Amino acid sequence: MTWLGDHLGDILGLTVRHIYLAGVPLILGLFIALPLGWLARRHKGLYPILIIGTGLLYTIPSLALFIMLPFLLGTKILDPINVIIAMTIYTVALLVRTVADGLGSVPEEVNQSATAMGYKRVRRFMSVELPLAVPVISAGLRVAAVSNVSIVSVAALIGVEQLGSLFTDGFDRAFLEPIIVGVISCVLLALLFDGAILGLTRLATPWQRARESPS
Amino acid sequence: MINRIFAWLTDGAHWQGYDGIAARLIEHLGYSLSAVLVAALIAIPLGLYIGHTGHGRFLVVNLAGAARAIPSLGLLLLAVLWLGPRFNGDIAFLLPAGLVLVVLAIPPILSGAYAGVEGVDPDARDAAKGMGMGGRQVLRHVELPCALPLIMSGIRAGTMQVIATATIAAVVGLGGLGRFLIDGLAVRDTPQTASGAILVALLALTVDMVLAMVQRLIVSRGLTGRYKRVKTFDPDAGVTSPAPALEHVA
Numbered sequence: 001m002t003w004l005g006d007h008l009g010d011i012l013g014l015t016v017r018h019i020y021l022a023g024v025p026l027i028l029g030l031f032i033a034l035p036l037g038w039l040a041r042r043h044k045g046l047y048p049i050l051i052i053g054t055g056l057l058y059t060i061p062s063l064a065l066f067i068m069l070p071f072l073l074g075t076k077i078l079d080p081i082n083v084i085i086a087m088t089i090y091t092v093a094l095l096v097r098t099v100a101d102g103l104g105s106v107p108e109e110v111n112q113s114a115t116a117m118g119y120k121r122v123r124r125f126m127s128v129e130l131p132l133a134v135p136v137i138s139a140g141l142r143v144a145a146v147s148n149v150s151i152v153s154v155a156a157l158i159g160v161e162q163l164g165s166l167f168t169d170g171f172d173r174a175f176l177e178p179i180i181v182g183v184i185s186c187v188l189l190a191l192l193f194d195g196a197i198l199g200l201t202r203l204a205t206p207w208q209r210a211r212e213s214p215s
Numbered sequence: 216m217i218n219r220i221f222a223w224l225t226d227g228a229h230w231q232g233y234d235g236i237a238a239r240l241i242e243h244l245g246y247s248l249s250a251v252l253v254a255a256l257i258a259i260p261l262g263l264y265i266g267h268t269g270h271g272r273f274l275v276v277n278l279a280g281a282a283r284a285i286p287s288l289g290l291l292l293l294a295v296l297w298l299g300p301r302f303n304g305d306i307a308f309l310l311p312a313g314l315v316l317v318v319l320a321i322p323p324i325l326s327g328a329y330a331g332v333e334g335v336d337p338d339a340r341d342a343a344k345g346m347g348m349g350g351r352q353v354l355r356h357v358e359l360p361c362a363l364p365l366i367m368s369g370i371r372a373g374t375m376q377v378i379a380t381a382t383i384a385a386v387v388g389l390g391g392l393g394r395f396l397i398d399g400l401a402v403r404d405t406p407q408t409a410s411g412a413i414l415v416a417l418l419a420l421t422v423d424m425v426l427a428m429v430q431r432l433i434v435s436r437g438l439t440g441r442y443k444r445v446k447t448f449d450p451d452a453g454v455t456s457p458a459p460a461l462e463h464v465a
Contacts, residue, residue, distance in 0.1 A: 058375075061419055063415070065412075067412035168292070183289040187286075
């Protein structure tokens with residue numbers, strides 16, 4: 001395990017880049033999916049269009065998307081922005097349905113009560129519908145986070161450095177240790193993202209904690 | 216650049232021969248379909264069994280989540296580097312790569328089959344038992360048909376995963392459309408790389424659409440409600456035809 005000891009600094013650097021490449025799209029994707037999911041929920045005709053449209057985007061294999069984006073956007077192929085945008089597309093594709101279903105899980109009586117109490121549309125959305133939809137949205141966000149961490153590693157093939165670079169380096173030198181360290185780091189990072197979202201969800205849904213411990 | 220990609224794609228010479236687009240497309244389909252078939256033969260019976268009996272629920276629920284966290288590129292390179300030297304010739308990369316494709320396709324199909332059976336309306340199950348059906352008959356005539364939509368979404372998710380990973384597998388020497396991407400990147404042949412990416416994306420989209428059509432054909436209309444175009448009254452869902460509600464479940 002001397003390789004691991006000698007390269008801790010490098011691995012840390014790659015991990016930070018990996019967090020950046022997988023984490024930023026998660027936040028961007030959530031902010032894009034919220035209005036889209038709201039639209040899908042509000043206008044019935046848009047629901048199948050948005051769900052099928054985003055579903056089609058999700059079927060595009062990651063390596064193909066990483067390579068096609070520079071041509072569509074005019075960016076350089078090595079620019080990490082391509083990876084950020086590709087991961088944002090995948091996140092949006094996963095979350096639009098989750099947001100729409102989450103908003104759909106809010107009981108209609110609650111919405112009507114809020115309206116009766118004088119909540120206008122935007123305020124009702126921000127302070128009633130969205131908080132109540134958090135558990136469903138968070139479940140989707142956890143799936144997106146874990147798969148983002150895993151998919152980002154493919155970007156090593158187009159030369160964008162992150163933990164996936166350990167796979168290609170190890171393979172090129174027929175050396176198992178970097179690959180094993182890379183796989184374990186990726187899995188740990190996915191668990192970290194998952195745990196962080198779980199923690200934030202608990203903070204954002206105090207009523208669920210109250211329900212768990214009725215003391 | 217767009218013109219050069221178009222020129223590359225429409226050049227007849229690029230479509231022929233053992234390393235032409237047509238041959239690579241068939242290879243890609245061949246790897247993907249055989250991996251999904253093997254995975255389905257393992258995962259569907261197992262998922263049905265777990266859903267029907269409830270044994271091993273814990274395993275399935277956690278497996279799907281854990282599998283998502285494992286980076287497919289790392290798993291692939293690890294398998295080839297580790298298992299490869301034990302074999303000679305093409306088997307050295309074909310077998311480990313094929314194994315990884317199957318392993319990656321199992322969790323989504325397994326959880327689809329399990330969730331499908333698990334989600335069957337208990338009333339339907341009771342009614343079947345009340346009609347005198349035994350456990351096997353209930354599984355065969357009630358649970359399996361009712362679980363088909365989720366089994367199919369599992370197969371579709373697994374297939375997409377396999378097509379994407381088979382593309383990456385060109386790195387370890389596998390054929391298929393991934394060759395155009397990996398070789399193109401290696402020699403900086405941009406039109407070839409971009410064309411490969413477009414072809415892979417088109418293949419994935421087409422296969423998913425074909426599977427969606429298969430799903431439409433084999434799922435009972437009693438489940439999708441597609442034969443009754445009557446507008447249902449449901450104050451929460453509003454006035455919609457019930458077709459999209461099926462996808463909703465996944």
